Amino acid sequence: MRIGVVTFPGSLDDGDAARAVRIAGGEAVRLWHGDADLHGVDAVVLPGGFSYGDALRCGAIARFAPVMETIADAARGGLPVLGICNGFQILCEAHLLPGALTRNQHLHFRNRDQYLRLESTSTAWTTSFTDGQEILIPVKNGEGCYVADQRTLDELEGEGRVVARYVRGNPNGSQRDIAAITNAAGNVVGIMPHPEHAVEALTGPSLDGLGFFTSALRHLAGTAAGGQLTGGAQR
Amino acid sequence: MARVVVDVMLKPEILDPQGQAVANALPRLGVSDVSSVRIGRRIEIEFAGEPDLDTAREIADKLLANPVIEDFSIRVDEPAGDAARMSA
Numbered sequence: 001m002r003i004g005v006v007t008f009p010g011s012l013d014d015g016d017a018a019r020a021v022r023i024a025g026g027e028a029v030r031l032w033h034g035d036a037d038l039h040g041v042d043a044v045v046l047p048g049g050f051s052y053g054d055a056l057r058c059g060a061i062a063r064f065a066p067v068m069e070t071i072a073d074a075a076r077g078g079l080p081v082l083g084i085c086n087g088f089q090i091l092c093e094a095h096l097l098p099g100a101l102t103r104n105q106h107l108h109f110r111n112r113d114q115y116l117r118l119e120s121t122s123t124a125w126t127t128s129f130t131d132g133q134e135i136l137i138p139v140k141n142g143e144g145c146y147v148a149d150q151r152t153l154d155e156l157e158g159e160g161r162v163v164a165r166y167v168r169g170n171p172n173g174s175q176r177d178i179a180a181i182t183n184a185a186g187n188v189v190g191i192m193p194h195p196e197h198a199v200e201a202l203t204g205p206s207l208d209g210l211g212f213f214t215s216a217l218r219h220l221a222g223t224a225a226g227g228q229l230t231g232g233a234q235r
Numbered sequence: 236m237a238r239v240v241v242d243v244m245l246k247p248e249i250l251d252p253q254g255q256a257v258a259n260a261l262p263r264l265g266v267s268d269v270s271s272v273r274i275g276r277r278i279e280i281e282f283a284g285e286p287d288l289d290t291a292r293e294i295a296d297k298l299l300a301n302p303v304i305e306d307f308s309i310r311v312d313e314p315a316g317d318a319a320r321m322s323a
Contacts, residue, residue, distance in 0.1 A: 100301055
């Protein structure tokens with residue numbers, strides 16, 4: 001299975017994301033922001049970093065990159081897309097996910113290992129986990145405070161689209177402790193902490209991040225065999 | 236000069252931690268009668284020809300502001316300073 005990892009000017013975690021794909025058993029394909037061609041990948045990871053120097057707002061410029069126009073269309077057609085940190089911000093700016101990520105409430109950049117609780121394990125990126133499972137992966141952001149209007153938040157909760165919540169402390173003030181969400185179809189997931197930094201014992205606080213990438217490979221193997229994505233709405 | 240000014244502000248219900256940090260610093264300047272500070276962004280767009288408010292509004296709506304968290308207003312910046320205000 002071929003999983004594309006996009007590099008924007010200012011991406012930082014594209015190398016680690018590609019490495020995580022390989023460790024999970026997939027083939028990592030590097031995609032370039034200026035190239036609209038997805039080179040036949042089966043899924044896409046938008047990595048963390050500071051695309052276009054965070055000019056204007058995080059993710060605001062990246063949304064209009066040629067590769068993003070193609071990814072947005074493909075995502076609406078069911079392509080699995082995982083946005084990590086800056087990738088999550090880009091997905092919100094592109095309106096592929098609701099809400100927005102704003103300045104951390106305490107104004108400090110937060111960099112630490114963070115516990116999350118998985119709450120939706122039927123998305124394309126989370127089937128390797130069990131409902132309620134707690135995982136430990138790094139968080140590192142300055143603009144990670146998830147906000148949306150109350151109606152949207154209620155909708156996300158009601159449809160089982162909150163994928164993960166911060167537990168044992170909220171690092172950035174995100175509403176309702178939201179760390180990750182998915183779209184209605186369950187193929188697009190945005191997560192603020194970094195699963196790609198928790199895939200090897202030497203450098204990560206755990207191997208918990210690997211589950212996101214093995215989930216995608218499992219999902220792709222399932223759809224290749226004629227299976228259907230169950231979506232975030234079904235419990 | 237064909238200049239259009241776009242003001243972008245966080246919506247009232249969105250917390251502005253930067254503005255709060257500024258407000259909290261004001262007592263150090265000896266200012267004690269400010270109840271709130273909110274920080275926005277002013278963008279000046281210069282057109283080669285006549286100022287085009289429709290295009291400016293499109294730029295503001297698609298890129299300069301994020302409608303999920305921000306409001307914007309647009310006006311032509313008159314050299315005399317007598318600006319024709321237009322609300323978005």
